Amino acid sequence: MAVSKHTHKYQEVPTTGGKKLWACGNCTHYMPLNVAWQIEGKPSECWECDGQVVMSEEIMEFARKYNKGKILCFDCIDRRAGKKKVDVTVPEDFDFDDMIRKMNRESK
Numbered sequence: 747m748a749v750s751k752h753t754h755k756y757q758e759v760p761t762t763g764g765k766k767l768w769a770c771g772n773c774t775h776y777m778p779l780n781v782a783w784q785i786e787g788k789p790s791e792c793w794e795c796d797g798q799v800v801m802s803e804e805i806m807e808f809a810r811k812y813n814k815g816k817i818l819c820f821d822c823i824d825r826r827a828g829k830k831k832v833d834v835t836v837p838e839d840f841d842f843d844d845m846i847r848k849m850n851r852e853s854k
């Protein structure tokens with residue numbers, strides 16, 4: 747794995763082809779589409795608190811659905827889930843506990 751000076755801060759952004767890819771908000775790094783799946787397991791900085799989180803399907807899904815593609819750490823996801831009246835709305839059928847469980851398992 748290449749050594750980088752900072753932890754990339756990933757956000758999913760649209761490309762000219764209509765596809766989306768994960769790009770860093772702090773530098774020019776991005777995951778090319780042909781290796782986009784390799785993003786899983788990589789660390790990302792949180793867009794809200796500058797903490798770190800390991801990229802997983804759940805983390806990416808949450809970013810897509812509730813934060814315009816910007817990655818949030820577990821703490822910030824927890825915080826958002828705790829205050830549903832603020833701009834992020836969690837649907838009633840969304841199993842948050844299950845998501846957290848999966849994320850915890852994958853990050854160890």
Ligand SMILES: [Zn+2]
Nearest residue numbers: 754770773775
């Ligand atoms: Zn970067």
Ligand SMILES: [Zn+2]
Nearest residue numbers: 792795819822
């Ligand atoms: Zn955070």
